[in-house]
Amino acid sequence: MPTTIDLMNHRTAITVTLATVMTVCLASAVVLLRRIDGMRSGATLEEVLYIPSPKILKRMSLGYNGLLADVYWTRAVQYFGAKHRAHAMQYQLLAPLLEVTTELDPHLIVAYQFGSTFLAQKPPEGAGRPDKAVALVERGIQANPNRWQLYYELGFLEYMERHDPAAAARAFERGSQVPGAHQFLRVLAAAMAQQAGQIATARMLWTTTYETTEDKMIRFNALKHLRALRVDEDVPRLEEVAAEFKRRNGRPASGWAELISAGLLRGIPVDPLGRPYKLLPDGRVEVADPDSLPFINQGLLPGKKPESLVVEKKS
Template sequence: MPKTVRKLFLVLPMLLAGYLVVVFALADYMRSKPFVEKLGYIPSVNTMKAMSADHRETVGALLMLKVLMYYGGLVDKASNELDMPVDYPAMSRTIDASLKLDPYNMDGYYFAQAVLTWNVGQVALANTFLERGMQYRDWDWQLPYFVGFNNAYFLKDYGRAAKYYRRAAELSGNNMFINLAGRYMQRSGSTEMAIVYLGNMARNSRDQAVKKSLLIRQAAFIRVFALEKARDAFVKQRGKLPGSLEDLVRAGLLRGIPRDPYGGKFILQSDGSISSTSGFSFSGVKK
């Protein structure tokens, strides 16, 4: 056997052993490395349209998946109570770009409705996306249903809400939306409306992060609704608003004050409405 080959046989096991040590150490380090999913910079929509050639829909879908990954990481971090600044403007920009590349992509509209409205208060932006989407997905009842909900619940514009609910009823052939409009088009019914709506959204979501976020919000609203019912019973009995939520417990209308799933504390406002110190978000508790 030539000398060089013999040398190689000596070196090879050493290299192999070294590789095994390094590769496992590296894998171990990578597992414990803090995971930061960033949305980062994206080129302008016109540039992406030109460069993606006939792959526009794919680029749009990939941008949307990037937002979902980013948001999924945030929801996990929020549950673990880690502090993480959320780049909501980048999220909105990326969704906008994704929907301009493929205006038919339902994931974009669904995410805007599920997250941008509740978490960022960008109701007007979500409505802009949804109204744009209605020009393309002209068969889809969900888009007018979402805009109707946003107008009724967030913007208190019941006239516009009724218009969009009627459109949802026409497209779906389901009169439930007209009934919904009649039943919930008043401030007193808004919590119940939100509970039904969040339940529907969560049922239809396949993304676990979005589903979890919607279910937590629904759980909070179910508790608020119970408090509202007790408050109304108190007003009926005594003819005046309770001074605090503890009054409802003392009056025997509640067994105890429920816990806010976001970690905050429910409080009774002077106008009788129920709010929480968390502002119904995990980040609201810590600050």
């Protein structure tokens, strides 16, 4: 006959058994889930939109399309972020995700602004699809003709990514006519029209971006571009100095020190991140760490392609 003590133990045993079963099952389920994720993330799910038609989705959202747009915008950002971290070269889903987002909520300005940047930049910094970026911003302008930021974005893309100053000038011009537009648009339009020095124009554009945006990510991106522009200005100048030394002395300089003592330089030149440039025996100049300076066209190792053609090389 079981005593009270036995029964207390019996009840405790049931509790312990159930708790153990629960924990073990849950843990095993999580392990399996990770395997399932491993199987699917790269292949099926990530690259498949739940509902690829924004119009159907809009009807299915039962009026909550604003919220759903936010969900899709978040998905787009996550998708981009995850791919970007993995240094992906293809971003197939980005354009449709953005299309769905902006179709669900045509007034979600950030989606046009950030989205077009993601789309336009060269892989792995972006999807490398300036055409889609321009189309996205054009749709944005159609839906929100009074947001000057979108014209600015469009002009930016036309000039920076599509290298079409005339189209950029038209975009800036259109934008400058919107009530309340940033006055700088007019300056930019003029600059584009003038086809002034490319690096200077580019710097003007990026500086405007840097100063007008409040978003950290865009601001940082602008900063990276500004740094790259400085490298692109610095490197030819330094190479010019090195060539000058060779002309005068009939031999290449052994290092920066020689150039400094020759009075050609005031100090050891450093890149925008504060690291000294490298002077190679053949007179070329390189940045210390090209990976920390994306978008540069100058100062790269031989054979290494520029990551982004921010500014066309002067031919």
